Amino acid sequence: MAWYPNAKKMELQPESDAQPAIRPTQLIFHSIAAPWTPERTYEYWRDSTNLESHFAVGFDGDIAQFIGTETRADSNMYANKRGDGSGAVSVETASNMDHSDAWTDAQVSTLIQLGVWTHQKHGVPLRICRSHDDPGFGVHRMFSQWSDGGTECPGDARTDQFRDVIFPGIVRAAGGTADQSPKYAPFPGASYFESEPRSALITAMGRRLVAEGCGRYSDGPGPQWTDSDRRSYAAWQRKRGFSGGDADGWPGRVTWDALRVPQV
Numbered sequence: 001m002a003w004y005p006n007a008k009k010m011e012l013q014p015e016s017d018a019q020p021a022i023r024p025t026q027l028i029f030h031s032i033a034a035p036w037t038p039e040r041t042y043e044y045w046r047d048s049t050n051l052e053s054h055f056a057v058g059f060d061g062d063i064a065q066f067i068g069t070e071t072r073a074d075s076n077m078y079a080n081k082r083g084d085g086s087g088a089v090s091v092e093t094a095s096n097m098d099h100s101d102a103w104t105d106a107q108v109s110t111l112i113q114l115g116v117w118t119h120q121k122h123g124v125p126l127r128i129c130r131s132h133d134d135p136g137f138g139v140h141r142m143f144s145q146w147s148d149g150g151t152e153c154p155g156d157a158r159t160d161q162f163r164d165v166i167f168p169g170i171v172r173a174a175g176g177t178a179d180q181s182p183k184y185a186p187f188p189g190a191s192y193f194e195s196e197p198r199s200a201l202i203t204a205m206g207r208r209l210v211a212e213g214c215g216r217y218s219d220g221p222g223p224q225w226t227d228s229d230r231r232s233y234a235a236w237q238r239k240r241g242f243s244g245g246d247a248d249g250w251p252g253r254v255t256w257d258a259l260r261v262p263q264v
């Protein structure tokens, strides 16, 4: 259980005791599509739904916390708690009814401070999430896995503020620099693999397949594309839920993006 010292503690039961533990690796920002104070948000969740977030922030920047950040909250669909025990911390924010307004200056300030705390307390890295399960910071609409098939939340204006003001503000206030860890290699196209390439990219791909438990190499992985790469990649496709001709070992864009091969 971790409670943010700057938030008003309004523990939400039975969720706070009943939900499973998580290891927080992400902070996801939301708009609640209602002009509510944190107290009103608390009452709504207490009385009418079991869909809650860890925090709520009012228009004047006041913040309350309902659930400890090492306990699952339910605002982020598949990011709430993943198979490896990691999960997202969620913060709802007051907005107009169709969440088209910008965050107020007071909200921006509170969200930056909360971001610094989650970085310092839980080690959330100073970067914008690059995939749905990548540790870092994000807004709800960034990945469909974070909602029931997609959402506009928190709206265009706030998505811009997140990238231009809030995330850079967190980095600055944390006294850090944005995480420069390697970006992932873009999908090189299906025909690239059929040409049986020899490239450091194939080695990097193979290492990721091994890390995912999909290695089917007797030796390697190495830079030359071989049938072992194809068998390993087929195992990855099956792990991602594909079958038949969709798991033939020839890489496609969806499984490639999910594999997160470091750029070489």
Ligand SMILES: [Zn+2]
Pocket (backbone or CB within 6 Å): 029, 030, 031, 140, 151, 153, 154
């Ligand atoms: Zn949302």
